[in-house]
Amino acid sequence: MSIQLLEKGKERKKRALSASEDSGKRSVTNNTGEHSNEQESDKLRNEVGRLRGLIRQKDDEISRLNDQNLHFLNSAAHDLRNPLGVIQMYCEFMQTEPGESVDESLREFISVITSTGRQMQGIINNMLDYSKMESGSIGLEMIPVEMDHLLSKAILVSTKKAASHNITLVNDSAETGMVLTIDGHRIEQAVNNLIDNAIKFSKPGSTVRISSDMADNGFYVIVRDEGQGIPEADHHKLFKPFSKTRVLPLNGDSRTGLGLALVKTIVEKHNGSVGFESETGKGSEFYFWLPV
Numbered sequence: 001m002s003i004q005l006l007e008k009g010k011e012r013k014k015r016a017l018s019a020s021e022d023s024g025k026r027s028v029t030n031n032t033g034e035h036s037n038e039q040e041s042d043k044l045r046n047e048v049g050r051l052r053g054l055i056r057q058k059d060d061e062i063s064r065l066n067d068q069n070l071h072f073l074n075s076a077a078h079d080l081r082n083p084l085g086v087i088q089m090y091c092e093f094m095q096t097e098p099g100e101s102v103d104e105s106l107r108e109f110i111s112v113i114t115s116t117g118r119q120m121q122g123i124i125n126n127m128l129d130y131s132k133m134e135s136g137s138i139g140l141e142m143i144p145v146e147m148d149h150l151l152s153k154a155i156l157v158s159t160k161k162a163a164s165h166n167i168t169l170v171n172d173s174a175e176t177g178m179v180l181t182i183d184g185h186r187i188e189q190a191v192n193n194l195i196d197n198a199i200k201f202s203k204p205g206s207t208v209r210i211s212s213d214m215a216d217n218g219f220y221v222i223v224r225d226e227g228q229g230i231p232e233a234d235h236h237k238l239f240k241p242f243s244k245t246r247v248l249p250l251n252g253d254s255r256t257g258l259g260l261a262l263v264k265t266i267v268e269k270h271n272g273s274v275g276f277e278s279e280t281g282k283g284s285e286f287y288f289w290l291p292v
Helices: 002-096 104-135 147-164 184-200 232-237 259-269
Strands: 143-146 168-171 179-182 207-215 218-224 273-279 283-291
Touching (some): 002 104, 104 184, 104 259, 143 147, 147 207, 179 184, 184 207, 184 218, 259 273
Parallel strands (some): 168 207
Antiparallel strands (some): 207 218, 218 283, 273 283
């Protein structure tokens, strides 16, 4: 009996030692696995940190280059505006000078120079306004503005240019009586830029329609032309500064790619949004929305 008990005791010790060894092995294995996981986590954290550093570096570089571009744009526009103003002043003086000191053919040349000068002045103004608004060097003068009157005024300003290209402007806006707190000068500029863009890409004898609509808790301004339309492959370029589509102006006007970009900047400064619809051969519709 005592021998059997002794044997059973030895067997229990053997099983206990075996279990202890297995437990030790599992502990070592677990510790090794945990250590390996910690190493992988450290590597991952280091890689994430490195990538974040690269992203910050690239962001800083892009911001610096953008500031340089805006500074150059602003400086170039300022440098061009003054001499251009002098040329325009003398041309206008020669056109209004009484008497026969300037013959008719020369007057026509002067008229072309004056017209081209005004066009260049518009381009320079867009350059200055875009650079200033993007850099935040000018703010908005927010006052209550009656939108029906603003649209009528903007259309009147663009009527002469449209007529010179044999294009008719039609005001399809219904009287809304809507009053928005906006920078009236800037929003009128945005409307004129949309109309100017429509005129630029419209064929003689066509019509550009301007309308408004109250929807989506806001106020829409829509400019519709009967022009060439914009290929779908170029849609992503619209509203981006200095981007140009493959569609060329039909009236010989130049294009800088800043007109629509300035519209977007102005509208977004008012917490609004811009958009368009276009189909090749069927014209385009550009619009912006302002919150009420």
